[in-house]
Structures are given as C-alpha cells and as structure tokens.
Amino acid sequence: MKPLNIVVIGAVAGGATVSSQLRRFLPDANITVIGKDSRMGFATCGMPYVLGGLVESMDSLVSVTPELFRDKKSIDVRLRHEATEIDRPGKKVIVRDLDSGETEALPYDKLVLSPGGSARTPEIPGSPSIPVFTLRHFDDMAEFENYLERTHPQRGLVIGGGFIGVELAENFRQLGIHTELVEHHGRIMPISDPDMSGLLEQEMKENGVVLHLGREVRSVTGDRVCLDDGSEFRADFIAAAVGLVPNTELAEEAGLTIGPTGGIATDPFMRTSDPDIYAIGDAAEGRDWFTGKPKRVPLAWSTHREAFIAANHIAGGNTEMDGLLGTSITKLFSLTAGMTGMSEQMLKEENMAFKTIIHESRSNAGYFPGNGKLRLKIHYDPDTRLILGAQAVGEKGADKRIDIIATAIRGRMTMDDLAAIEIAYSPAYSSPKDPVNMAGYKSMDRPGNRTDGK
Structure with a gap:
C-alpha cells in the first residue's frame, strides 16, 4: 500500500x-x-x-x-x-x-x-499612550517579557477575570506591580458558581489586587483609565485576557x-x-x-x-471522543480552584434537576503540619444520584478531589459510590473519611438505600 x-x-x-x-x-x-x-x-x-x-x-x-x-x-x-x-x-x-x-x-x-485561536483584543476608546498586550503566541510572551524587564512598570491593568486574567494578576503582584483588574461580569471566574468565585475574589483582594467587577473600560487617555462608573486610575500597560476567537477562516x-x-x-x-x-x-x-x-x-x-x-x-482505529467535561484548575496565590462537569448556571440553563452538597474541611488531618482549608461542592441528580459536576477551592488538595470526581463521572458513579471509594489515607495526605467520602455520606438522606440498581 x-x-x-x-x-x-x-x-x-x-x-x-x-x-x-x-x-x-x-x-x-x-x-x-x-x-x-x-x-x-x-x-x-x-x-x-x-x-x-x-x-x-x-x-x-x-x-x-x-x-x-x-x-x-x-x-x-x-x-x-x-x-x-x-x-x-x-x-x-x-x-x-x-x-x-x-x-x-x-x-x-x-x-x-x-x-488554535487568536486572542481577542478589546476595543479601547480614547487615545492611549500605553501598550496593550495579549498572551497567546510565543512571540507575544517574548515581547511582553522584554517590556517588563526593560521598563519595570509600576502599575498595570488586566482586562478579563477568567483563567488567564487572574493568573496574570497574580504574577504581576509577584513582581510588585500595583494591579487593577476589570471584569464585565459581576464576579471573577464566571464559569464557576458565585460562592466559589467569592472565595477567589477575597484571596485577590487580600493580595493587593484591586477588583472592578461588573465594569467596563470607557476610555483610556494617555495613561489614565476611565471606567463606566466614572472611576479613574493610572496604568503603565494593559494586559487583555478576554478570551479567544477560534481560527476557522x-x-x-x-x-x-x-x-x-x-x-x-x-x-x-x-x-x-x-x-x-x-x-x-x-x-x-x-x-x-x-x-x-x-x-x-x-x-x-x-x-x-x-x-x-x-x-x-x-490509522484505522475506532476510538471515539465521547464527550467533554471541561475539567480545569488554576492556581491563585495560596489557593487552588478546580472544577469538572456542570456548574449551577449550566444546570439551570439546561433545566436539569439537581441537588448540591457542600463539604468544608481540612485537606488532611488537622493535627498534621501543612494541612489547609478546603471547600468541596458537588451537584448531582436527585433521582439517579449520578454526579453532574463539582468544584473545589482550597489551600491544599483541591486537585486531588476534582480528579477523583472527574473519574467518578466518567465511570457513571453515584453519590453513594463516592462514600465507598477507598481513598489512600495517611495524616499527611487525607483523613480516615476523605472529603470526597464525606460529601457522599452527607448526600444520603435515608440509611442504606441505593437508587442506581447495583
């Protein structure tokens, strides 16, 4: 052949x-x-x-x-x-x-x-004298890094509060740059549930990021930024992180x-x-x-x-791409935020019935050095008890729990199965009943009943 x-x-x-x-x-x-x-x-x-x-x-x-x-x-x-x-x-x-x-x-x-895709560049009315950067291609990064090393800017504006926007804001603060972030939604990381976004917003504020939520940039004149609520501040540069356009031309x-x-x-x-x-x-x-x-x-x-x-x-195989969960994770100062599957908003848009369990705990044994706070939130079907989505925000261990739940979703496991997963335990890593187990137990409103036919 x-x-x-x-x-x-x-x-x-x-x-x-x-x-x-x-x-x-x-x-x-x-x-x-x-x-x-x-x-x-x-x-x-x-x-x-x-x-x-x-x-x-x-x-x-x-x-x-x-x-x-x-x-x-x-x-x-x-x-x-x-x-x-x-x-x-x-x-x-x-x-x-x-x-x-x-x-x-x-x-x-x-x-x-x-x-791939191309970074969206927002329209910025006015007459700005400051550079506007996006971060998509290798040469974009090289140009941006060169600017930071050459000019040592003091004040920066991030437009966009999604993954890239919050990560940029964190890294600018690590460089000692006064950072203001503008997000037209009423919260950062709008893909997640509002209560989980709130934890991230508080973390950003505690680390010196000034948030302007539900706001738009009205104009930039010179280095003066004016928002649609009339507030003004100076910036030495703008980092735009407002999503990407798929390259389908x-x-x-x-x-x-x-x-x-x-x-x-x-x-x-x-x-x-x-x-x-x-x-x-x-x-x-x-x-x-x-x-x-x-x-x-x-x-x-x-x-x-x-x-x-x-x-x-x-090559002749027949393996299928059988569906996307959108599992994702990001680091934000001392916190990690992860999610998989459906959020509250997605479930409501699809008119899907759901119940929610929230479990707040330590990442591992509270007496062991280095444990951290963890908030785990799981949405599930009230009839079949199949898991529909999960989010975790915490100082430690969010990645592990989201990965377990993403695996459970693909395995079509129920909330009852979460309680039964035999998760490795040592005081340095978990608790005798891991937060994933506890979420499963907390979802049981009747003793010993299963609804998945097993």
Missing part, C-alpha cells in the same frame, strides 16, 4: 501531538507540519508564570524542535509558514513561507487542522461546516464535514458529556485527547 501523505496545520500542542501519534501508528507515512509561530510545541499555559518569574526562562516552555522531529521521528516541520488555502477537490494545501513569500502546494491524503473558505459554538464541527472521530479532513484543539467543536450538545473546550487536555482520537482513526 502506498504511504499516506498527511499534512498537519498548526504546530503547537495539537499539531505536535497528533503528528507524533501519527508517526507511532503509521511508521511509513509522509507527515508534514505547518506552523506560523517561531517555535513549536510550546506550553501556552506556562506563559503567565514566565512573566512573573516563577518559570525562569521562556525557552523552558519549548519541549520539542523541528530538528528533533526531523531526526527522531522523520517528520517535516515548517515553522514561519502559513497555510493560505485548502484545495479540497485537488487535495492540496497552499502554503506560504512568511519570510520569503514563496508559496508551495502540498498534496495530502489526510489533512489535520489544529489552527481557512476551514470556512474551504467550505467546511462551522458549528453553533463557532468551532469547526466534528464527528466523534474528529472528522470534519470532509471525511479526509480532521480538526482538533481550540478551533474544533466537540460535544458535551451530559447533554451531547456541541461544546468547545479550549484547554490542553481536550486538545491532546482529540489529537490521539484523530491520529488513531486515520
């Missing part, structure tokens, strides 16, 4: 992973990877920590190189190249060298789209179906509306674990899983 010609568009997390998996499954395939950035396979999630100095070098975020892929995997990686057109009838991709301007047509049998121009979330529509094997073209990562649309409705989760775990699914299917 003639070796497959496979072209991968995008060389960051999804593109690097899918090409590696393809080589593992298809040792004879001809694989070419096209990337617009100056680096490949870099860890975008680590960028705020490079700026804050917790990660010493931005080069630490680069795990692979084109030379490594060429020498170890026989994969042709072309950085600083852009795919400008997909010729579906001719099964060719038109690629332009961004440095020389030369173009080339690359034939493909299978094409994988991993174009190439797919749209090729006539591929775009789903209701704005991502490239895919089937459970990550195939687009063209069976020879696959889409993965931030620009791809999957489906929700609970509802089966279209869902786009621009996070690293889902990208890597989708990369495996696509490579496996191209």
Whole structure:
C-alpha cells in the first residue's frame, strides 16, 4: 500500500501531538507540519508564570524542535509558514513561507487542522499612550517579557477575570506591580458558581489586587483609565485576557461546516464535514458529556485527547471522543480552584434537576503540619444520584478531589459510590473519611438505600 501523505496545520500542542501519534501508528507515512509561530510545541499555559518569574526562562516552555522531529521521528516541520488555502477537490494545501513569500502546494491524503485561536483584543476608546498586550503566541510572551524587564512598570491593568486574567494578576503582584483588574461580569471566574468565585475574589483582594467587577473600560487617555462608573486610575500597560476567537477562516473558505459554538464541527472521530479532513484543539467543536450538545473546550487536555482520537482513526482505529467535561484548575496565590462537569448556571440553563452538597474541611488531618482549608461542592441528580459536576477551592488538595470526581463521572458513579471509594489515607495526605467520602455520606438522606440498581 502506498504511504499516506498527511499534512498537519498548526504546530503547537495539537499539531505536535497528533503528528507524533501519527508517526507511532503509521511508521511509513509522509507527515508534514505547518506552523506560523517561531517555535513549536510550546506550553501556552506556562506563559503567565514566565512573566512573573516563577518559570525562569521562556525557552523552558519549548519541549520539542523541528530538528528533533526531523531526526527522531522523520517528520517535516515548517515553522514561519502559513497555510493560505485548502484545495479540497485537488487535495492540496497552499502554503506560504512568511519570510520569503514563496508559496508551495502540498498534496495530502489526510489533512489535520489544529489552527488554535487568536486572542481577542478589546476595543479601547480614547487615545492611549500605553501598550496593550495579549498572551497567546510565543512571540507575544517574548515581547511582553522584554517590556517588563526593560521598563519595570509600576502599575498595570488586566482586562478579563477568567483563567488567564487572574493568573496574570497574580504574577504581576509577584513582581510588585500595583494591579487593577476589570471584569464585565459581576464576579471573577464566571464559569464557576458565585460562592466559589467569592472565595477567589477575597484571596485577590487580600493580595493587593484591586477588583472592578461588573465594569467596563470607557476610555483610556494617555495613561489614565476611565471606567463606566466614572472611576479613574493610572496604568503603565494593559494586559487583555478576554478570551479567544477560534481560527476557522481557512476551514470556512474551504467550505467546511462551522458549528453553533463557532468551532469547526466534528464527528466523534474528529472528522470534519470532509471525511479526509480532521480538526482538533481550540478551533474544533466537540460535544458535551451530559447533554451531547456541541461544546468547545479550549484547554490542553481536550486538545491532546482529540489529537490521539484523530491520529488513531486515520490509522484505522475506532476510538471515539465521547464527550467533554471541561475539567480545569488554576492556581491563585495560596489557593487552588478546580472544577469538572456542570456548574449551577449550566444546570439551570439546561433545566436539569439537581441537588448540591457542600463539604468544608481540612485537606488532611488537622493535627498534621501543612494541612489547609478546603471547600468541596458537588451537584448531582436527585433521582439517579449520578454526579453532574463539582468544584473545589482550597489551600491544599483541591486537585486531588476534582480528579477523583472527574473519574467518578466518567465511570457513571453515584453519590453513594463516592462514600465507598477507598481513598489512600495517611495524616499527611487525607483523613480516615476523605472529603470526597464525606460529601457522599452527607448526600444520603435515608440509611442504606441505593437508587442506581447495583
């Protein structure tokens, strides 16, 4: 059989992973990877920590190189190249060298789209004299880091209170920068429940971040920022973290179906509306674990899983992408905040009946040094008692509990099962009845009854 010609568009997390998996499954395939950035396979999630100095070098975020892929995997990686057109009838991709301007047509049998997304840049009325930064590409980080090291700014404005916004605010405070954060929602981390967001807001205030919640930037004149409530303050720079726009232009121009979330529509094997073209990562649309409705989760775990699914299917496998929980976690000063599955707002929007259990405790034995506060919140179906979602905020151990519950959801376990999970115990790590166990016990309103048929 003639070796497959496979072209991968995008060389960051999804593109690097899918090409590696393809080589593992298809040792004879001809694989070419096209990337617009100056680096490949870099860890975008680590960028705020490079700026804050917790990660010493931005080069630490680069795990692979084109030379490594060429020498170890026989994969042709072309950085600083852009795919400008997909010729579906001719099964060719038109690629332009961004440095020389030369173009080339690359034939493909299978094409994988991993174009990622572009950072949204908010419109800032007025006449600002201060720089506005976004953090999406490797060169964005390099430019931002250079500015911080060269000018040593004293005051910064963060626009956006999601994952990247709060992480940037923390890292600016670590640098001693007076930081003000503007979020148009009435709370930070609006994806989580209000009471859990409140814990994070308090942590930010205690660490010197000035919050402007439910507010918008009205104008910036010089270095003077004016909000829509009339308040004003100075800033030396603006860091915008207001989400991303999936890069679907190439797919749209090729006539591929775009789903209701704005991502490239895919089937459970990550195939687009063209069976020879696959889409993965931030620009791809999957489906929700609970509802089966279209869902786009621009996070690293889902990208890597989708990369495996696509490579496996191209190689003849039939493993499906069976739904996304949106499991996520972030560090914020002394706290960790994690979640999986449905939030209160999501459940209400879907008109799904649910009950909620909240358990507040220490992360491990209270007498053991280094224990921390932990708040665990779980939503579940009142009839089947299946777990619908969970959130945890704490000084220690939030990650462990969210990971256990994400596993329990995929295993279709009930609240009763949470009480029965035999969790490893030592005073340094847990309690004889772990917070996960306790949440299960607290949900039982009748002695010894089960409703899951086991």
